[in-house]
Amino acid sequence: MRFFELLLPVRSVAMTKCKYRSIFSGPALTIASCLIQLILGYSFKNCIEVSLSHHSAFRCLNRYEQNIGAFVDDLPPTTTILNISYNNISKVPGFTFAQLQNLTHLQMDANNISEIDKDAFKNLHHLKSLNLSSNILPSLNPGIFENLYTLTELYMSDNKLRCLPPNIFNVSACLKTLIIRRNNFSCFSAVVESVKDLTHLTRLDLSYNKLQSLENSASLPSSLQVLYLSNNELVTLGCHPGFFSRISVLDLSNNSKISSEHFKGLNLSKMTYLRLRLTNVTVPELLNLSLSLNPAHVDFSGLNLGHKNNSMIRTVCRLLMNSLTEMQRMIIQQNDIRYLQRGLFFNCTNLTDSLDLSFNRLGRVGCLEFLEGQYRLQTITVEHNLLSELTSCKTPQFHRLTELSYRYNRILKVNAFAFAHTPCLKTLKLNINTIAFLDHEALRGLTQLTTLRLDNNLLTDLYNDSFFDLHSLETLNLRNNQISVIFKDTFQSLKRLNILDLGGNKINNFREGAFTGLESLANIYLDRNRLGKIEIQSFAKLSATLKVLDLQSNMIRYLTEQTTSPFTNLSKLEDLKLDAQQPYGITLVPGTLFSGLSSLKQLSLTNNHISSFRSHTFDDLSSLEYLTLDNSCVGVKPLPPGIFKNLQKLKILDAENMGIRSFSEHVFGNLTSLHKLQLNRNAMTKINPAVFEKLPNLTYLDLRNTPLSCICKNSELQNWTNTNQRVQIVYLYSMRCPELSNSSFHNFDTKVCYLDIGLYLFVSTSNVVFLLTILPLLYVKLYWKLKYSYYVFRSWFGEQWRRLRDEEEECEYDAFISYNSADEEWVVKELVPNLEGNAPSFRLCLHHRDFEPGRYIVDNIVSAVYRSRKTVCVVSQHFLRSEWCSLEIQLASYLLFHELRDVLVLVFLEHIPERQISAYHRMRKVMLKKTYLQWPGSDCADPAQAQELFWVQLRRALKSSNSRGQGDEEEREDQKTIEKESQVDQPQRDDGRNVLLL
Template identity: 60%
Template sequence: MASYRKQILISVTIVASIFQFGMSYSFRNCIERPGSYHRNFTCIKRLEQTINAIVGDIPASATTLTISDCTLVNIPPQSFSHLPELRTLLLTNNHMRYIQEDGFANLRYLRTLNLSSNYIVSLNSYMFHDLQNLSKLILADNRLKNISSDSFSSLSKLQFLDLRKNELMNFSAVVHSISNLKELKSLDISSNKLVTLYHSDRLPQSLSCLYLGNNMLTTLECRNDSLSSVKVLDLSFNTRLSNQAFFGLNLSNLTYLRLRSTNISIVTLLNQTKGMMTWYIDFSGLGLTEPQMVASLCKQLSYYPNKYIKRILLQKNKLKGLNNNTLSDCPRITNVLDLSFNELKSTNCLQFLEGQKYLAKLIVEHNHFTRLINCKNHTRFFHLKELSYRYNRILEVSPFAFSHAPKLTTLKLNINIIAYLDHKALNGLKDLVILRLDNNLLTDLYNDSFKDLHSLQTLNLRNNQISVIFNNTFYFLRNLSILDLGGNKIAHLMPLAFEGLDSLKNLYLDRNRLGKIDGQLIGSLHRTLQVLDLQGNFIRYKTDYARSPFVNLTKLTDLKLDGQRPYGITLLPHAFFRGLTSLKSLYLTNNRISSLSSDTFDDLKNLTFLTLDDSCVGVAQLKPGIFKNLQKLEILTVENMGIGSFSKEVFGNLTGLKKLNLNKNTMQTLDVDLLENLTNLQYLDVRGTPLSCNCPNSELQNWTKNERVQIVYLYNLTCPDVKGSYFYNFDNHVCSDFGVYWFASTYVVTLVLTLLPLLYVKLYWKFKYGYYVFRSWFGEQWRRLREEEERCTYDAFISYNSADEAWVMEQLLPNLEGSGFRLCLHHRDFEPGRNIVDNIVAAVYNSRKTVCVVSQNFLRSEWCSLEIQLASYRLFDEMQDVLLLVFLEYIHERQLSAYHRMRKVMLKKTYIQWPGVDCTDPNKARELFWKQLKRALRSSNSKSQDEEQVDENDQNEQQQDDQAQMDDEPYYLMP
């Protein structure tokens, strides 16, 4: 039994010495992104007036920092100098007006700086001088009027510069400021007040993208080769810009030109700029209102040597129609034709694409189509893969409406007013993969509506007027993986509604009118279904006993049941989630569950995310053991649940929990022991919870000052019972137990003083007799201990660090073993093959004394620390005088503060200092050292009180004699 206790003691000592870490932390004005390991921080809508007040407590490891929607006015010097690892800094939507010198000092690794949506008026050279590695700078939506010539001189690695939505008027000054940026690729000066592009300096050769839209340009006024390296040029919404601006310009490298809403005649421009690569021109908003204008454009394009063009954009030209031969003269269009935002009323089965049979994608969104006609006997376009009719006014889709495009893979008919989809409207689309019919007025689906769509994988029917899903509606969709029926009026699902959906993974039935979950119907999808969305329906149960509708859905990973109407799920039947063994995410927010039984979540052993926000009636009490099987749960949100207690019986098994939201509940205290047992917890939100600022929470307050769990906005948590005070610093000094101890002590003393006279009179002789009996018994015990001591194998076990082995072998060993002492040394006397901890225990307990040779190396040794703690256990707990401390070198008391056991020994016992070479007489001092050490080794481990007093007097006399001999050298230090 004694050996077992020793093993436990050693194990506890090792664990305590190794696992020393804090428990929680918080930031005054920022939130760390959970799981970012002190790297990603967000500070939004804070009322502090200075940068330092907001980010002063952010750790130096931060790499991403967002400060947004605050009232900051300026950036003082050294604002972020304590964050040298920052890579991304977002300072958006504040009231920033000034950036002082060294405002971004020490941010040498910063890559992205966003200062958009502020009130910055000017830029100076000192603002960015320490940002040598900055590659992206965003200054959009400010009030910039002037940019000094050296504003960006230190940003040698800048690649993207955004100056949109400012008040810049001088393009030459902008060019001058960026002329030395050898790596600049993109410059955006859109939405400023530029009138001309005149500039004296050259644009950087690396600049490939130049955005100048929405200015007041009337002319470019730049040299012929000024834009020769530019590949992407945006001049849109400069309404006064005319063709004359391009006379003589070299645009040979241009790959994309945007001229929307300008005063330019594109046909004339094409004549002027023969070297331009025209297949990347955006022809949107150029006033091509008639088919003849488009035809003229095509004819002009046909004169160029290239026989194909990847895309043509003809948006916002107010086109009302296209003839069959409108595009016939165009070079072959291989990728995209975009006719969106026009006034087209009919596509006439795409006959205007005559001669463009290689087109892959046609976009005709935001037009005025009202009907898609039958196209069965029209020209077929076998290369057309994607067709989009979104944002039109289509009311009816006729049979064989897409027979002219039999190879379609993507068809978008969403955001129309389609009320009638003919049985054969989608006939022939055997290669279709994605079909969008959402946001229409469909009321009925037929069992042959999707008959030919054998390759369909995604079908979106969200936000229509469908009320019933009939049998075999999706029978032919064997490859369908995503079916979205959300936002309809579905109140009834026929028994074979989902028949044939052999590959379905995601089923969305949210915001319908389902009154119950048909377990047999949903269960027919058990082989493949992974996501089931049922939120916002009318699901309710009136009895606690109902068979689980999910019992067969063993592959389901995501289930949403939140927000059932009109009052939510008020009762969850017994074992409601039985069978969901693979479920990872469960949503139950916005319900009014009156009670959750202790076995509600028993089957959800793989659950990682659970939200129960706003799902209670009145004050909820979670049942003990309700989360007992959720060891893999990582995120739990129980906001506004009315939870009154945070107990181990409820939350104790959530050992995998990383994020816990307890805000807006009624708890007045949190169990600190339970929080410490949640060893993976990283994020705790208790905002809006009335934690009391009194003694029951004193331990919780201390727990919040350590470092492992982020407590969201801890410094904003107020005391509900003390107006104007805060939880983190409420006065807890009155919570100590000193008053209780003092009362108990004085009570006992008073009681004893009252009883002593009575006991003296009545029981004097009996006490005297008992005293002599006890003295006889104590003497017997002492003699027994002396006999045990004599049976020890060694006189002393020498504990030392290997770095001090030379002193032990050359000094200690000859002096002690030469005097007849039996010493135990680990390299010589430990049993080979035995566990090292067992050897240490045996050495300490088989030796009369343990001599610790203390040095700097000794303090750094884990094994030496174990040996001295074990010996001090015998000293303090077993009352055995076994420990001797020998200091080889001077060690300041400050260095021993972390070794509380050693300091406790020093306060209780004399310790010995090995004399150094700098003393007055080293030989005499060392002779005295060995004399004192041998005397200590010969002393008994256990003594009677009288003997201890005699020995103490003898020792004091001897020390006085020795002291006189040593010429006042302090080799023996008394506590």
């Protein structure tokens, strides 16, 4: 399968301007160029698809666009029928329809087109019909139709064309119909020159132009059969004798200067209809001068046959009799005939079909005495005359007459047996008169009548014997009379009546038995009457046959829910109309109003003022296919969920201007067969597109003139309308945002409505990675500082801080001893006896002895540090691994570095490797700033002397001042004294630490 064929089935694809021109380098580039401009979404800027799902027929009316590209650029290449009428298009550029190569019918009438480029219709090789009427074209390019090989119909009426280029139709050999009436053509010869090669042309209309003569140098196409030349300015025909030899229909009417002489010698042998209305032709002269003309084929309308006491008509009849020609029909309209003499048409013995006497001034026709001898006639038409009364006729004469029309007269009275002379009538038209009196027996004898038109008269009463003999009647039209009551047995004889039209009367009730006898009635029209209530027995007699019931524009109202349905027995009814009830419309629809209508297919409730619908209102209408609710609600109301739950067969739903503010997916949830939904002119500001997704067969959706807000709540609807490939959204690109008149619904900015998940994921993951990277470093560098700050803050928060600071000033202890429990033996046996037992004696704080029971350990540690002048840290491997010891040295170092108080004394019980101490930067920082003490081990030369010096140095440290400057000076002097007294010479360490080894 070719690639482009794969594109055609895509229902929602609407193409922007995509021209298939020869300048493209190849088909691949052409397709690629189109694909770049594909627009998803089944909607068109200025057109509506009317073929629904076939993508072939489009209507683009009343859009008032000036650029034709705005109509065709987004239409699919499958388009075959296109109507772009009633717009403001002024020019048709070249290659306008290049992407619509399958077009067969194109209408562009009623625009303002003044210019069409030569290549405007390029490549339209399948075009059959082109309508350019009602524009302002002054001329045509000679090559405008050169590609229209299949064109059969061309309409260019109502333009300003003065001539046609000689070779304009050279390639349009298939053209059959050319309509160029109402232009400014003045040269008939130029027209003939243009069309002479159209070998299939059968119809040419040049009416309403400015032709003065038919003189020409060429011949009409031999295929031409119908030629209209009426309403020109012809003063002569001026054509050669054989010019009309092949013409069968010729209209020269309304050319007042054409006379009988102009037909002398012309070959009119093929003529089947010649119309010469309002010319200067005299019928006897015409028939005598043109021997080839069959008199039976002349339309005698408008030829003054009514003058001179009907003598002209008698003359014509004698000519017809002499010609021995069978006259099927005779048309004598507009002849100013005022009366008809008895036996006037007696000599027209060959009349077999119809006689038309319309548009004359006849005041009476009697019993058709003027037609004595013409008993083969089947149709008589006497319309648009001045008849005022139909008299009684007793004797049957016209047994073959089947149709009689007296429409558009002034008939006031129809007497008894008015049609007894035409007993075989099948169609009788008495409509559009002023009949106020119809005799009881006026229609007696019409036993074969099937159609009776009495509409648009002044009838007030119908009697039970008015239609007594009309046993074959099938259609009875009584519309627009003054009937107020239908009495019992009025239609009792009309057992075959199928259609009864009583619309437009003043009927306010039906008497019991009003519809008795209507055993075959299928359609009854009661619209525009004064019915206030329909009773259940009103149509009881029609339950077995009635299919159409029209109750529009009556006065039906319901005041309570407790109403028995008047349609319960109408199980066969298929069409019910309850539109526009007067004066306020139906305000309450009882929940059981439509009970029993299981066969109903169409229901119309437009133009009412229903306060609300119940969820079970339409439950019984399981066969409904078309439902119209336009303008049926008052105020702004939501449709209740489940209102259409049983309408699985519904195909079309019109809900225009109902004041619908919102609806849920449960409203339309069960409409599985719905294919057309009209919601235009409602009050919806937001719609959940899931509603439409649950309508599997929906193909047409009208949301025009609804105030859909351009807000985030409608972002999903916008996305759906732009991407759905199934539902046509009518004029989507013309839907404006109510908040911003210059913004369109289909492209309002929705970026703010969606979270950028990628950005958020990047930010969040990058932060997590950063934290995972920095936390170990913070743990190593700031763990104890943060922990200390936390403990200090907690103490402060518990109102302990001030108390601890006060206790610090009192210095209850000389030293707080920080040690690990593993070193407790050395502290108890060595440290305590030497500092508390010997003079000078020091007051020491030991956690196992002096911490307050029941108090938080942290609070005890903080209190001990601040209530002691010094803090002695007994450092060992066990000390370094203790969390609490680390906290204690942290507190002491805080006082040392941040409060500038010399409170920390380090005592190393054993040698600690440099690499191990480097992990404890706080301790290492203290060791770099201060001299620390090392407990002499057994490896010393004289351990006793070294330990004695250790205790002397420790006592000096405990006695020293907490002031930082003074303490440093005293420490330096003590250091010098000890070094002098020391017997052990110890060099300074390479790492620069001040250490005193005893």
